[in-house]
Amino acid sequence: MISKTLPVTSDAEFGPLYYVAGTSSKGTGILKAAVYNSTADVPMSLRFEGSSKGATATLTVLTGPENPYGYNDPFTHVNVVKETTSTVTAGADGSFHFSLPQLSVAVLETDATVKCRKQRRVEVQA
Numbered sequence: 001m002i003s004k005t006l007p008v009t010s011d012a013e014f015g016p017l018y019y020v021a022g023t024s025s026k027g028t029g030i031l032k033a034a035v036y037n038s039t040a041d042v043p044m045s046l047r048f049e050g051s052s053k054g055a056t057a058t059l060t061v062l063t064g065p066e067n068p069y070g071y072n073d074p075f076t077h078v079n080v081v082k083e084t085t086s087t088v089t090a091g092a093d094g095s096f097h098f099s100l101p102q103l104s105v106a107v108l109e110t111d112a113t114v115k116c117r118k119q120r121r122v123e124v125q126a
Helices: none
Strands: 008-010 017-023 028-035 042-048 056-063 082-089 097-101 104-113 122-125
Touching: 008 017, 017 042, 028 042, 056 097, 082 097, 097 104
Parallel strands: 008 122
Antiparallel strands: 017 028, 028 104, 042 097, 042 122, 056 082, 056 104
């Protein structure tokens, strides 16, 4: 859960990627993102100000079924939502690089605390 929203800078247009960034009550960095109305996967580069090379984060991505008529059925325990969790490691400049597919919702949370003052920000490139 984001307990403090952080300002985000980006050189990309808004859409098909929609997002918010902040910190948790534990001080970890969090990005919540959604992709829709895209014709291809959306590559992302995300950097929490002050993050460094080798930092790790957990990325959880939820995607729907390929069949547009698929649905969850709690009575038969059918869940068409696919959950994928992976570890992302920051590159040389402290940025996390990954891509998100069409019609997905994602949460990225850093494994360590992010030093965030009022002036700290998150940079997103898509």
